[in-house]
Amino acid sequence: MMKQSWWKWLAFIFLMYTCIAGFLVKVPEPPGVPLKESIRNFFFHVPMWFSMMILLGVSFWYSILALNKKHPYADFYAHVYAQTGVLFGCAGIATGAIWANYQWGSPWSGDPKQNGAAIAILIYLAYFVLRGAITDIDKRGKVAAVYNIFAFFMLFPTLWILPRLTTSLHPGGQGSEGNPALNGADMTPTLRMVFYPAVIGWTLLGTWISTLFIRVKILQEKKLSNV
Secondary structure, three states: OOOOOHHHHHHHHHHHHHHHHHHHOOOOOOOOOOOHHHHHHHHHHHHHHHHHHHHHHHHHHHHHHHHHOOOOOHHHHHHHHHHHHHHHHHHHHHHHHHHHHHHOOOOOOOOHHHHHHHHHHHHHHHHHHHHHHOOOHHHHHHHHHHHHHHHHHHHHHHHHHHHHHOEOOOOOOEOOOOOOOOOHHHOOHHHHHHHHHHHHHHHHHHHHHHHHHHHHHHHHHHHHHHO
């Protein structure tokens, strides 16, 4: 039993470590950037986005398998991992709004990255609506897989490319220099010591949640097929 659930224990340990160390570790004070104690949100907000990208990447992979018909439940897997990924994306937006409220004076300032994140989530919400509107299983799997692949590729312009080409309060965008935001150069060894375990822990938690929902969906499908 322990051999099968070691990664679940690892997720628990990493997340406990993140929550405890994230609030107790001494955080840096970048010169000219008054982040103060709000920098602790870095251990939650940014790992949420990393985990979202990983989970949606897994969903993207299963959509490819669904089109190639190399996995009997690939459509279920793609759907569930997309749901979990969007859940983490919403958590990323929420934690980002809290951070923005303290640093920028408003939880939502119309920043290009905030708008891009909202657009990306809406694209995936449309995927859920589209998939739920199709009753034919084979057709649903193909159409949903194609749209899911499209949705994954849309993450890159909405989250990573367009915000860097326009004026943004986030680090990495034009005009972001001197703004109260954190960039990669500000990551001290102390931040890395908590940040990387946080990414692993949140990703493993997302995988754990996904596997539970996949089991439920497969059991429901088997029950319906036997009726």
